[in-house]
Amino acid sequence: MSDVSIEAPAQSAKPTIFFDGVSSRRRQVMLTFSDALEIAEDGKALARWAYADIRRADGPAGVLRLACTTGSPLARLEIRDAALAADVTARCLHLDDHQTTRRGIAKIVGWSVAAAVSIVCVVLFGVPLAADRLAPLVPKPVERRIGDAAEVQMKTIFGRSVCEDPAGKAAFIKLVNRLRDAAGLDDDSMTAGVLPTSVPNAFALPGGKVFVLKGLLDKAESPDELAGILAHELGHLKHYDNMRGLIYNGGTSFLIGLLFGDVTGSSAVIFASRSVVEASYSREAETAADTFAIEIMHKLGRSPKPAAELMFRITGKEGGSTLTTILASHPLTEDRLARMTREDRPASGPPLLTDKEWQSLKLVCGSGKV
Amino acid sequence: MNNMQWTPIGSEPLPPPLPPTRVDFTGNRPEFRKLVTKGAVLELVTFGFYRFWLVTDIRRHLWTHTAIDGDAAEYTGRAKELLVGFLFALAILVPIYLAYFLVGIEFERWQGFASAPLFLAFYAFGQFAIFRARRYRLTRTVWRGVRFWMDGSGWAYSLRAMLWGLLVFLTLGLALPWREAALERYKMQHTHYGDLSGDFEGDGWTFFKRGWWLWLLSPVALVIFPLAPFFYAEFKAREWRWWLDGIRIGGVSLSSELPHDAFYGLYWKVIGWWTLLSMIFAAYLGGATMLVVRLTGLPAEQVFGPENGAGSIPMLVAMVVGYFAVALAVNIVMRVYLQRDLWAKVLETVEVYNVAAAADVRGSGQLASALGEGFADGLDVAGF
Numbered sequence: 001m002s003d004v005s006i007e008a009p010a011q012s013a014k015p016t017i018f019f020d021g022v023s024s025r026r027r028q029v030m031l032t033f034s035d036a037l038e039i040a041e042d043g044k045a046l047a048r049w050a051y052a053d054i055r056r057a058d059g060p061a062g063v064l065r066l067a068c069t070t071g072s073p074l075a076r077l078e079i080r081d082a083a084l085a086a087d088v089t090a091r092c093l094h095l096d097d098h099q100t101t102r103r104g105i106a107k108i109v110g111w112s113v114a115a116a117v118s119i120v121c122v123v124l125f126g127v128p129l130a131a132d133r134l135a136p137l138v139p140k141p142v143e144r145r146i147g148d149a150a151e152v153q154m155k156t157i158f159g160r161s162v163c164e165d166p167a168g169k170a171a172f173i174k175l176v177n178r179l180r181d182a183a184g185l186d187d188d189s190m191t192a193g194v195l196p197t198s199v200p201n202a203f204a205l206p207g208g209k210v211f212v213l214k215g216l217l218d219k220a221e222s223p224d225e226l227a228g229i230l231a232h233e234l235g236h237l238k239h240y241d242n243m244r245g246l247i248y249n250g251g252t253s254f255l256i257g258l259l260f261g262d263v264t265g266s267s268a269v270i271f272a273s274r275s276v277v278e279a280s281y282s283r284e285a286e287t288a289a290d291t292f293a294i295e296i297m298h299k300l301g302r303s304p305k306p307a308a309e310l311m312f313r314i315t316g317k318e319g320g321s322t323l324t325t326i327l328a329s330h331p332l333t334e335d336r337l338a339r340m341t342r343e344d345r346p347a348s349g350p351p352l353l354t355d356k357e358w359q360s361l362k363l364v365c366g367s368g369k370v
Numbered sequence: 371m372n373n374m375q376w377t378p379i380g381s382e383p384l385p386p387p388l389p390p391t392r393v394d395f396t397g398n399r400p401e402f403r404k405l406v407t408k409g410a411v412l413e414l415v416t417f418g419f420y421r422f423w424l425v426t427d428i429r430r431h432l433w434t435h436t437a438i439d440g441d442a443a444e445y446t447g448r449a450k451e452l453l454v455g456f457l458f459a460l461a462i463l464v465p466i467y468l469a470y471f472l473v474g475i476e477f478e479r480w481q482g483f484a485s486a487p488l489f490l491a492f493y494a495f496g497q498f499a500i501f502r503a504r505r506y507r508l509t510r511t512v513w514r515g516v517r518f519w520m521d522g523s524g525w526a527y528s529l530r531a532m533l534w535g536l537l538v539f540l541t542l543g544l545a546l547p548w549r550e551a552a553l554e555r556y557k558m559q560h561t562h563y564g565d566l567s568g569d570f571e572g573d574g575w576t577f578f579k580r581g582w583w584l585w586l587l588s589p590v591a592l593v594i595f596p597l598a599p600f601f602y603a604e605f606k607a608r609e610w611r612w613w614l615d616g617i618r619i620g621g622v623s624l625s626s627e628l629p630h631d632a633f634y635g636l637y638w639k640v641i642g643w644w645t646l647l648s649m650i651f652a653a654y655l656g657g658a659t660m661l662v663v664r665l666t667g668l669p670a671e672q673v674f675g676p677e678n679g680a681g682s683i684p685m686l687v688a689m690v691v692g693y694f695a696v697a698l699a700v701n702i703v704m705r706v707y708l709q710r711d712l713w714a715k716v717l718e719t720v721e722v723y724n725v726a727a728a729a730d731v732r733g734s735g736q737l738a739s740a741l742g743e744g745f746a747d748g749l750d751v752a753g754f
Contacts, residue, residue, distance in 0.1 A: 017441075019514050019515025019516075020515060021515045021516075022515075023515075023564075023730055023732050023733065024515060024516040024564060024728060024729065024730060024731040024733070025730045026441070057444060058433070058434040058444050058445065059444075060396050060434055060435050060442040061398070061435075065442075065444070072515075074446075074515045074516065074517060074733065076444070076512075076515050100423065105412065105423075108412075108416060108419065108420060109416050109420075111419075112416030112417055112419035112420065113415075115417075116416075149474075149476075250471070254464075
């Protein structure tokens with residue numbers, strides 16, 4: 001009874017409000033401290049909260065808002081009187097047990113860092129390994145389908161259709177076939193063509209498609225120059241670089257996106273970290289394709305040096321232009337030229353194309369400018 | 371009471387209407403700033419994972435300090451729910467992402483770039499996420515010991531949003547007010563507070579009348595760039611006011627006297643901060659470049675060159691550090707001005723009529739999962 005009499009004056013100044021969690025009725029209540037907190041409205045008991053079960057709920061300044069873990073989950077007791085609030089706080093020893101503490105935050109930080117480290121490790125070691133192992137296992141038909149899709153896109157960008165001049169095409173096929181035999185690529189699905197665009201570039205697509213853009217053909221001064229570039233692209237096919245790149249890019253962008261909470265991968269951080277990681281990966285693939293090109297050219301008894309000279313001519317003259325970026329992103333010019341020059345050997349095999357074939361190849365897209 | 375309707379309007383002996391109740395926001399600004407600053411730092415060191423905790427803390431702060439009729443609201447959502455929702459959303463989105471990739475290949479085989487419309491699928495998911503995220507937030511909103519809740523279907527909402535979106539696209543944006551009205555009506559009619567049901571009485575035509583000239587003038591903003599923030603602020607203020615005016619829950623209704631120029635200051639402050647931070651970042655980069663050039667003795671263009679791997683590493687580190695610092699500061703500025711200050715500014719204009727209708731409401735409704743929030747997070751969509 002003495003407890004209640006303590007409440008009485010406090011009650012009149014600042015009411016203690018109880019919401020029972022069942023209805024939104026605002027009930028003005030009296031508190032009694034017995035072995036549990038008793039909440040009563042006009043002498044009628046509404047709830048009885050054990051001190052150990054009382055928790056602090058979010059409340060505005062000046063209001064101690066309480067909840068009870070064993071009562072109705074939304075029942076709230078609001079104490080506005082500071083002295084009464086202090087009294088209740090002193091009795092409830094587990095008031096703040098559910099709040100995020102410093103240790104809780106340290107745990108969040110720790111686990112986040114662990115998650116980030118493991119994702120980074122997977123990006124740096126796991127994904128390349130998976131790409132290397134999985135790429136050769138991708139079934140040929142799947143690879144061809146992806147290649148078909150890429151081909152349609154490339155043709156949308158670089159124009160219309162493959163150059164069809166019969167003599168030039170025959171020469172091109174001959175050149176590609178000689179390289180392919182030397183490379184030991186199975187030829188069941190291989191296609192190759194020249195696309196009529198002034199961009200100086202060449203690329204290999206999944207499923208054995210090699211395309212030379214007319215711009216590169218125009219800059220080439222001998223069959224060996226072109227052959228070296230083609231051999232490089234065949235190297236990409238031989239090493240499954242397309243599929244490896246696809247798995248690798250898909251995997252890294254997905255994982256880095258996961259880290260930053262964005263599955264589709266659009267923010268700047270993702271873009272930046274992806275390009276840094278991928279650049280190193282693609283440089284490795286390019287160096288391997290160069291090695292392959294050198295081997296092929298030696299096997300054919302020709303020097304790999306002219307191809308590097310052609311690349312140097314293109315980037316030397318047009319360095320900085322955005323359209324040459326695919327070539328420019330290779331580990332370029334000086335290093336590559338130096339390497340190919342080291343591998344320079346006098347020609348021991350027959351020329352890859354006769355002068356006449358070379359001339360007709362140069363005119364495969366017709367003599368006009370594109 | 372029925373015979374009253376015979377008397378002509380205006381002459382009926384109305385009881386004196388109860389004065390409207392105000393909504394008070396009592397949040398302390400330095401406290402909020404401290405909260406978001408600490409949160410931004412933790413977000414940075416946790417690679418963004420802390421965002422679930424930060425978002426929860428921000429909501430807890432805003433909800434707790436918002437009092438209607440003298441009683442403060444409470445946000446009972448917890449960060450772990452958001453984390454779990456995000457992981458669930460990932461589990462669903464990852465296979466969809468893969469399927470999207472494979473279907474995309476088939477489309478591309480057929481015609482170049484034909485897969486672009488597949489983005490629509492993600493848009494539909496985004497709308498679904500907006501609906502479900504609001505449902506999550508509402509079910510975690512408690513006032514006077516009773517929670518808000520929502521029924522209705524996220525996919526039905528998404529379908530409506532898509533169709534209305536198409537109409538807005540076809541009318542070059544003119545149908546936007548009607549889209550917003552229709553979607554808000556769907557959301558509000560499926561909103562409940564205990565056993566009271568919500569409704570939305572705003573109509574597209576009212577909103578259109580308030581903002582059509584902004585639509586007409588929007589091309590001007592593309593030419594005269596500094597006008598854009600004014601236009602956007604005008605649009606947002608009109609939208610907020612129209613939205614608040616339309617809200618009904620049971621017999622309770624809201625109205626707002628938000629002035630049309632209410633947000634000018636907020637947007638310009640954000641732009642000012644942003645400009646200042648950009649300038650600091652530029653100066654920092656300039657200084658860092660000079661330092662690197664001085665220390666390594668390399669010419670400046672070589673420091674940035676792709677060939678010079680070793681030389682560009684200190685520069686790269688400096689750039690990354692600077693970028694993160696700026697991102698952190700921008701984050702704090704955005705949250706303080708565009709979340710806290712905007713919230714306070716809007717709330718101080720709100721009046722609540724007939725709040726007595728919510729004096730004795732029976733609680734009901736189930737908690738919704740945070741899956742929608744997870745989707746919204748994974749797809750980078752925001753909605754209210």
